[in-house]
Amino acid sequence: MRYAETGFNLEIDLTRGNVEKVVTDPKDTELYLGGLGTNTKIMWDRVPPEVEPFSPENLLIFGAGLLCGTPATGCNRTIITTISPQTKLMAFSMMGGFWAPELKYAGYDKVVFRGKSPKLVYLWINNDKVEIRDASHLKGKGSIETAEILRKELKEPKAQVAAIGMAGENRVYYASIEQGRSSASRGGIGAVMGDKGLKAIVVRGTKDINLSQPSEFMALCNEVLEYIKIREDNPIPGVMPILAGLGSPQEMKVHDEKWHTENFMWGNSRTRRKGFWTDEIAKEWTETMETARTRLISCFNCPMKCGATISMPGLPTYMMKCFTKLTYAMGAFSDLDFGLRIAQLATEYGLDGFSTPQVMAFGLELLENGILSKEDFPEMPEDNEGRFYYLLDKIVRREGIGDVLANGTYWAAKEIGNGAEEYAHNNIKKHEQLPLKLSMLNPIYFLMYATGEKMNITQIEGQFPQAPFPKREHREKFCEDWIQVPDEKFKQYFIDWELRGENSIPYYPTVEMTCDIVDWQERMHYIDDALGQCAGLSSFPLKPPYHIHNYPKFISAGAGIEMDEEKLTQAAKRYRTLVRAFNIRRGMRRKDDRPPENHWKKRFPELEAELLDAYYKLKGWNNDGIPTKESLQQLGLDYVADDFVKRGILTDVEDAAVEEVSA
Amino acid sequence: MKGDKKKKTIKTIKIDVDKCNGCRACEVICSSFHAAPKYSSNNPARSRIRVIRDPLRDVYVPVYAGEYTVAECAGRDKYTIDGKEYDECSFCRASCPSRDDFKEPDSGLPLKCDMCEGEDEPLCVKWCLVDALQVEEREEEVEEGEEQEELETGLESLADKYGMDKIKDAITRLSQKD
Numbered sequence: 001m002r003y004a005e006t007g008f009n010l011e012i013d014l015t016r017g018n019v020e021k022v023v024t025d026p027k028d029t030e031l032y033l034g035g036l037g038t039n040t041k042i043m044w045d046r047v048p049p050e051v052e053p054f055s056p057e058n059l060l061i062f063g064a065g066l067l068c069g070t071p072a073t074g075c076n077r078t079i080i081t082t083i084s085p086q087t088k089l090m091a092f093s094m095m096g097g098f099w100a101p102e103l104k105y106a107g108y109d110k111v112v113f114r115g116k117s118p119k120l121v122y123l124w125i126n127n128d129k130v131e132i133r134d135a136s137h138l139k140g141k142g143s144i145e146t147a148e149i150l151r152k153e154l155k156e157p158k159a160q161v162a163a164i165g166m167a168g169e170n171r172v173y174y175a176s177i178e179q180g181r182s183s184a185s186r187g188g189i190g191a192v193m194g195d196k197g198l199k200a201i202v203v204r205g206t207k208d209i210n211l212s213q214p215s216e217f218m219a220l221c222n223e224v225l226e227y228i229k230i231r232e233d234n235p236i237p238g239v240m241p242i243l244a245g246l247g248s249p250q251e252m253k254v255h256d257e258k259w260h261t262e263n264f265m266w267g268n269s270r271t272r273r274k275g276f277w278t279d280e281i282a283k284e285w286t287e288t289m290e291t292a293r294t295r296l297i298s299c300f301n302c303p304m305k306c307g308a309t310i311s312m313p314g315l316p317t318y319m320m321k322c323f324t325k326l327t328y329a330m331g332a333f334s335d336l337d338f339g340l341r342i343a344q345l346a347t348e349y350g351l352d353g354f355s356t357p358q359v360m361a362f363g364l365e366l367l368e369n370g371i372l373s374k375e376d377f378p379e380m381p382e383d384n385e386g387r388f389y390y391l392l393d394k395i396v397r398r399e400g401i402g403d404v405l406a407n408g409t410y411w412a413a414k415e416i417g418n419g420a421e422e423y424a425h426n427n428i429k430k431h432e433q434l435p436l437k438l439s440m441l442n443p444i445y446f447l448m449y450a451t452g453e454k455m456n457i458t459q460i461e462g463q464f465p466q467a468p469f470p471k472r473e474h475r476e477k478f479c480e481d482w483i484q485v486p487d488e489k490f491k492q493y494f495i496d497w498e499l500r501g502e503n504s505i506p507y508y509p510t511v512e513m514t515c516d517i518v519d520w521q522e523r524m525h526y527i528d529d530a531l532g533q534c535a536g537l538s539s540f541p542l543k544p545p546y547h548i549h550n551y552p553k554f555i556s557a558g559a560g561i562e563m564d565e566e567k568l569t570q571a572a573k574r575y576r577t578l579v580r581a582f583n584i585r586r587g588m589r590r591k592d593d594r595p596p597e598n599h600w601k602k603r604f605p606e607l608e609a610e611l612l613d614a615y616y617k618l619k620g621w622n623n624d625g626i627p628t629k630e631s632l633q634q635l636g637l638d639y640v641a642d643d644f645v646k647r648g649i650l651t652d653v654e655d656a657a658v659e660e661v662s663a
Numbered sequence: 664m665k666g667d668k669k670k671k672t673i674k675t676i677k678i679d680v681d682k683c684n685g686c687r688a689c690e691v692i693c694s695s696f697h698a699a700p701k702y703s704s705n706n707p708a709r710s711r712i713r714v715i716r717d718p719l720r721d722v723y724v725p726v727y728a729g730e731y732t733v734a735e736c737a738g739r740d741k742y743t744i745d746g747k748e749y750d751e752c753s754f755c756r757a758s759c760p761s762r763d764d765f766k767e768p769d770s771g772l773p774l775k776c777d778m779c780e781g782e783d784e785p786l787c788v789k790w791c792l793v794d795a796l797q798v799e800e801r802e803e804e805v806e807e808g809e810e811q812e813e814l815e816t817g818l819e820s821l822a823d824k825y826g827m828d829k830i831k832d833a834i835t836r837l838s839q840k841d
Contacts, residue, residue, distance in 0.1 A: 105708065144719070157750075206708035207706060208698070208704035209704060210704045211703060214701065214702035214703045218695070218702045225790065228792065294721045295718075296684065298684040298686035298793075299686065301688045301691050303684070303686065303688065303791075303792035303793055305684050309719070309721060317718075317721075318719075
């Protein structure tokens with residue numbers, strides 16, 4: 001019997017309309033766990049580097065995490081993997097909600113799509129019955145609208161639906177896949193779904209998920225619940241409210257937006273508005289939110305209430321979470337009322353809330369600066385908000401200038417030329433980032449931004465405080481019950497970290513410490529992404545209930561795979577390296593590992609180079625960021641090493657030379 | 664026997680739908696506790712509590728499995744409370760032919776909440792960290808003879824499913840074993 005996982009994947013060939021149920025290899029589970037890990041293995045095996053994002057050969061994989069569907073609290077993530085049309089690298093955007101557990105209860109760990117359907121279809125998974133069905137009546141429908149129609153049509157109110165809106169259908173490079181309260185937004189995976197002619201996946205399951213050692217597993221779950229209660233009753237002092245508790249940043253609950261509105265950038269990640277958050281604004285925005293918000297809501301089997309149902313007067317109800325609350329408002333220099341209104345439309349269209357407002361602001365910046373002209377925006381309204389609605393519509397329909405902007409700031413700037421590139425200033429690996437522009441280089445964030453292939457800082461950072469507390473005694477206090485650290489040394493790193501003076505950024509934490517910290521942060525995110533655990537109870541917040549010390553026990557008791565901290569660390573390193581290798585094979589190199597030029601005013605090129613050198617070395621990569629033969633072999637990734645040599649990406653000589661340089 | 668009084672503990676689950684966050688942890692732990700062997704598997708479709716959940720209409724109703732009924736009611740009910748329209752029979756606890764809820768997904772046998780016999784409190788309550796579910800206990804004096812009633816109800820449900828003859832056969836066989 002298979003435990004925690006079902007042991008079956010669905011293989012869907014959309015070109016031929018073929019559905020197949022295949023048994024998976026338990027050995028792969030042991031090596032790559034599940035979710036992102038096994039998704040990546042499939043991508044490596046079956047998607048060679050020549051494959052373009054919109055090729056029928058590109059795969060679109062919906063993977064449920066290894067522990068999804070078990071009683072492990074907060075374990076509900078779907079990891080969606082494909083080649084991003086925007087970055088041309090592997091995208092592995094994720095969503096919480098209810099979809100992944102439902103897939104497991106239907107009897108599958110993953111759905112792997114290949115090919116392209118000649119007409120718009122949806123997939124209906126009802127336990128053993130799996131059908132590709134006509135979706136022509138859903139063309140142009142909103143993502144939430146689509147889910148509602150399908151549940152009614154199929155008379156299955158309990159079915160879970162992942163759907164794209166018009167943006168995905170029209171292959172907007174930052175189109176999302178929406179699932180009610182959750183969405184997989186980054187990397188333009190919705191565009192790949194649209195390209196494949198797939199409007200939605202509906203799933204309903206009523207089967208069992210088994211546990212290997214039930215009572216041990218339940219004891220672990222109960223410990224986690226107890227810890228959540230303690231942690232919720234004892235918010236961390238000295239950090240801003242949204243970071244003091246567990247869960248995603250509590251944007252739906254917390255009204256005080258001084259920190260975001262005054263420290264994050266407005267417009268096309270341009271303007272910092274010190275003093276914006278007045279009492280008057282606070283009152284107005286609080287009222288807007290209180291009126292709009294019907295209820296704080298959760299994902300499957302999780303007590304955290306990171307999302308909310310939002311009903312703006314006169315608009316259909318939708319669900320929201322996290323920072324999208326502010327991105328449209330700030331992108332347009334407007335207010336929360338506008339932000340929540342336009343987000344309703346954008347959610348139905350199925351768009352990434354990070355990229356979209358920046359792309360629109362970028363378009364208007366080009367107009368203001370004469371790089372685009374009035375003729376490029378025919379019949380555009382005069383008022384600010386109206387312009388954003390206008391652009392949103394043009395983009396999702398790919399009409400006129402919208403067709404160019406639909407490819408994101410990087411590709412749009414390239415196409416427009418005439419100096420437009422300078423305005424596409426907030427990208428990493430061609431992908432729009434959080435609108436943050438800061439002063440002093442932070443070495444931890446430098447490494448995370450540069451090398452985090454997840455492309456989104458909120459899914460890379462966490463665990464380690466973002467800044468030191470001003471007083472040593474507070475830092476010592478913080479360390480007292482910091483059980484999550486993989487090694488005691490991290491406590492000392494933090495205790496010695498000062499706001500000013502010798503032990504402050506950019507030279508403290510030292511290069512070596514920085515590498516350790518970033519490696520730990522990344523490792524925990526990668527473990528989450530294989531298990532399907534939400535970062536909000538694990539890798540993102542300070543002092544989370546899940547950590548490197550209890551995770552191996554969860555895997556042993558749940559999936560019946562013998563596991564300890566070392567073996568888990570090794571497994572996470574294995575598929576993290578495989579993600580790297582996949583991207584390396586597609587041409588990514590050290591030159592691509594860099595934050596936006598203007599992310600910090602004060603940069604330190606020598607230190608940055610040193611940081612990358614040391615981090616690459618720790619990771620087992622050579623100086624160009626390519627995993628070395630030796631490290632690949634240590635991880636059992638000999639097949640990657642062979643492929644690299646065959647393709648001339650690695651040679652024995654190069655490998656040896658790198659060892660010398662970094663020694 | 665008739666007329667004898669005995670003390671009985673009444674457990675009431677207090678359900679605050681305003682606090683429900685719709686996460687269905689109650690379904691998870693319920694199906695897990697009632698798995699055989701205990702906790703060996705979980706499957707919300709086997710749960711004896713269901714969250715009737717429609718976020719876009721702000722409908723969140725945790726309902727516990729009650730009695731099995733062989734026939735559905737002559738009519739159905741549909742509530743509107745505070746302007747919110749609930750689905751037909753939303754608040755009914757019966758395992759009833761009119762719907763799939765509170766039946767084993769494979770066998771179709773009825774499910775019924777037993778308040779997690781043997782545990783300090785029903786586990787759905789323990790796992791509801793948002794306090795939408797809370798339990799209250801009180802003692803009441805009741806007439807004896809209820810166990811008999813329960814037995815008969817159980818037999819009735821089996822008889823409905825398999826026919827009285829088969830039940831009689833089974834009882835005969837079982838008594839011979841002793």
